[in-house]
Amino acid sequence: MRAQLDFLLNEALSAVTAGAGSFEPGDLDPQIERTRDARHGDFTSNVALRLAKKLGAKPRDLAGQIIAALPESPLVDSTEVAGAGFINIRVVPAAYQQELRIILESGPSYGCSEIGADQRIIVEYVSANPTGPLHVGHGRHAAFGATLANLLRATGHEVHEEYYVNDAGRQMDILATSVWLRYAELLEKGLPFPSNCYQGDYVIDIAARIRREHGDAFDGDTNALAAVLADTDTEPEQRLDRIVTEIKAILGERNFAIVFDAALASVLDDIKADLAEFGVAPQNWYSERSLVDRGAIAHAFELLESSNMLYAKDGATWFRSSALGDEKDRVVVRENGVTTYFASDIAYHNEKRERGFTRLLDVLGADHHGYVARVRAGLEAMGSPQDLLEVRLVQFVTLYRGNQKMQMSTRSGEYVTLRALRDEVGNDAARFFYVSRSNDQHLDFDLELAKSHSNDNPVYYLQYAHARVASVLKRMSEEGIPGPDPQMAELSRLVEPEEHALMVALSRYPEQVALAATNRAPQQVAHYLRDTAAAFHGCYNAHRVLVDDTALRDARIVLALATQQVIRNGLTLLGVSAPESM
């Protein structure tokens, strides 16, 4: 509906501004907005106000000219110049009635558009290190990323979702080390378990399975290791590196790899299952090790080398990122010859680029914001346009149990897992709750509140609206009332204010989806659905659907069906179920 008015207004604008060279219609989107106040009509545009100065005209005069140039349309009821120079448009009631038919004809695809048709976009999100189960913070990333992907897909983008698996590096060595130390406990080797190893019970489970499958095959001489463990003078992180080294020596490369791979597979399988149950299923799980094995890092280095962006200093290799907007240059190969995490990431992003995506969208934790400039610099150095990489930061989730703030740390094992949260509050409530707040807003997640299956959970309100329609339909079939044909129904019978308000709300859905996708703002869909459900409940309470007047009844059933369709489409975008009954 808005798209049609947009078109009309553009026609009028180009007629009015035909002689004025500097004007470009594209600058002005969105030109048409919904009015907030019904007295201003249905739609309004401020173009006359915005163009007045540029064209050297008075806003109200200009508005009048634009209105005069507006092509005839069966959609438009009346137009007026209001206030300082607003163009207010009232559409005919039949337009809203026709929209109901369009909703029912389009079904699940109502609200979809092609505004992103020429875009191939890769959305990378969560990408948590596979060193333990996902926690509630990751849940927010998962819900946000998946919903964003849904929104982009609904607006015609070609979308590829990906999870980058950090299956190489120090943290993974520490996980393997933690597992082996638990294994050693099972063998009663009498070794202490350092506090900066991974504390979670899943580590013990993995160790137990290794014990079952391999017996004491990974036993060995632990004297040197015991000495390192007992050395409390060394700085803890440094000591941990030495512990890793000792355990690698005890096991040998081959056996350490077995423990390492068992730990990785176990944790990753858990993450995959967890996300799948949460309705989150990336098309690809991209292994950092595969990147290294394939020579992608070497390839990226060649590209950087050829543009003279690498240099040697202090025995390390540096990337000249400061030349491209970063605060300082960054090390890509350490003094000890090992490449940094940044080297992998630069190679990974280059690889995304080479796969031909027109946009790389990274969903990252707010603690990674310092990282953005250097990745962008890397891409630019390898020949990308500046806007290829788009980063959306997700602020932290602070978990409360009642008034008690909870400290979370993966290493210490003191955190609430996503799975535990889902078990307690349900997938629907969790998905909805996560995306109903802007991603750049901190989220206070009160477990006690979320756990309580009480009425203050907003997701139930939406689902209830959907179920209520289902209930009416059930009642209808029980009483042998035939379902109406939307094309034949006399929708002009829908004249009550509540019905009109509901129809207006429904007609807004396509533009809300487009807006939310453009703004990368899933919470706008959540809020829209809340408003729409409220309009429905208000209408439902004021006017009975299954009345004796057949024509009126049919019209109201069409309205109810359209409402159900829009709410179902919206909930689906958010990854929330639309139940027939509660």
Next chain:
RNA sequence: GCGCCCGUAGCUCAGCUGGAUAGAGCGUCGGCCUCCGGAGCCGAAGGCCAGAGGUUCGAAUCCUCUCGGGCGCGCCA
């Protein structure tokens, strides 16, 4: 110290890239089913949009500064 995010009703948050009288939920107070599901509806109270300047026809929104909160600033990931 420097950088990024944020500050809107008692609480939790929206606010459509600068529009007309700033909106919801929860909480508080008062009403509504002999009627399709009361997980609902209707109404009331509640605001110096942290503060101060600036930009312009017009600012919660853009710019600068101050105050307050969060997060970064490794040859960690």
